[in-house]
Amino acid sequence: MSVLDVLLDEQPAGPVPAVIEFAALTRTFPGDPPVVALHPADLRIEAGDYLSIIGPSGSGKSTLLHILGLLDRPSSGEYLLNGSPTGAASESDRSRLRGGCIGFVFQSFHLLPHRTVLDNVLLATLYSGVPRAERRDRAMAALHRVHLDHRVDFLPTVLSGGERQRVAIARAIVAEPQVLLADEPTGNLDSVNSAGVLDLFDELHGDGLTLVVITHDSQVSARAQRRVRISDGRLTELA
């Protein structure tokens, strides 16, 4: 059912649509004069891609991330997720798509401080329709995947930054999304922890997960297989 399963299949049936496809997508914020945050953009992210979007602050990175994450709607053009148009989807359908298809990793981790590591990971299973009986096992498996078996019952407040971000990554992958959206994932981490997180991304990519990492750090961006620069709302793919 996911990108990965299809990749594992010997003979995928029919033409494979891109996980993410932008068709002349723009985003304009109303005002006088209107602010064009994203000029008409075309972007195609195939299943299994590891793509980085690099740009300075104010370049439209956040706008792009919000549209990618179905948190914002484009002003014109179409955003196809798994080949399906999302523009006309209702708010609750978009919520459901967010829960089921997209995993988020944030710069500031966004872990609930009063809940254990396991609870934080389980949170992502609540809204994404993961079968109730599988939730705990899946969360444990996801934590195993990010090498945090020994931190299951800890509170996030006692973990290091790198461990916190790995909890966030476990939470992002537990519902088995088609794409992982990471927004400055190393922004709050020192170099050692950053390296650990980026190594983990490599592992996940190696396992077939589609990754989109948004950053202003060229070192982080360099780890990706494809690099897209965003500047003043214009996308250009770097060779």
Next chain:
Amino acid sequence: MRRLLTRTRPTTDPDGFGLADARATPAVAKRPPRGDRFGARDLFAEATFGVGARPGRLILTIMGTVLGIASVVVTVGLANTTAGQINKQFDAVAATQVVVEPAKSTGGGQTRAKARIPWDAAERVSRLAGVESAGTLAEVDVRGAQVTSVPVNDPSQAAQTSVPVLASSEGLLETVRGVVVTGRNFDSGHDARGDRVVVLGARAAESLGVHRVDRQPSIFIGEDSYTVIGIIDDVKRKTELLDAVILPMGTARSDFDLAAPAELQVRIAPGAGEVVAEQAPIALDPNSPDGFSVKAPPARSTVQQNVQADVDLIFLALGAVALLIGGVGIANVTLLSVMERVGEIGLRRALGATRRDIAAQFIVESAIIGLIGGLIGASLGVAVVVLVSALQSWVPILDLRVVGAAAVAGGLIGLAAGFYPALKAAAIEPITALRRGV
């Protein structure tokens, strides 16, 4: 990832996200089975965590509701308890006693009685419905004669305070709930014949040195001897009887020219006060019932009831105000909590929560807070009612349904208080919310 995926991912494609889907398929995620969606169980688990995250604040939040619910329960409980207490006291002496006296008229500097209580007054009123017993009473003017146990004419002796002499009909003792300690009471025969017998009040007997009546001791009023046939005690009304020498009415009439009984004591059935008060004067003198003044207990202590009702109303009003404040307090703190948890709300939205899920969580959190407040308040109220009753030696009377309803009312207040904060929470845009940390 592969290990994780191969272990958990089914080979079929129930969610409709497969890559094989044709482009024409609208981007509408197929809803997962009901049991796997964000349901009541998840909602309550999440809400409970939300409530329990800050115990200190929870206590402050529920304070208003606790006080409001407690004061309502206390008011209702104490109202019931005191009502029960009033019902119990209704049997008491004061509520079952009627006194009839001749009305007094004042004119020309003199006060004179307007009517005369007939000798057979006790007999007349005892036929009325509600009258249990009746007896007449009069003070006897002994014209300065001393009451003594031995007649000694000693001019050098200092003047003694005289023991008062009273006359009564046979039924008076029962009417004032006195008991014969020793000997017997006089009867209608003594009364009719004017026998020279007396009954002594317990204190009068002591001062006269009479302790036994089996040897038929005598006392002297002036120089006439009277046989003591009994000693009485424990009267509930007219305690002056205990200090007095009591003659039969007929004896007083023949020996001391008693003109008429001074008052009529009537013991009535509970609740008969009004009827007896109306009928007794007519029974005594059908031609001029206005000549008598009647002291009867009111139908029920209406004044007291009115005051009680006012007090209850004030307490209920205070309780309602406290509940209102409690509700506003919950709304306030929940609103604060929404503002503090903007990051969490954004995160949940990013994880796939709909606006409805977010709103439901905050409403349920608020309802749980209200319910906790209601339960604690109801328990506190019951405790106060029991404690007050224990201190007053009352029987606590409290309808348990009221207690249950009060606790539930707390939950409803929380529910109502949660609406506005929940709408606020649902309206939060995930984009803005995610800019803040959790």
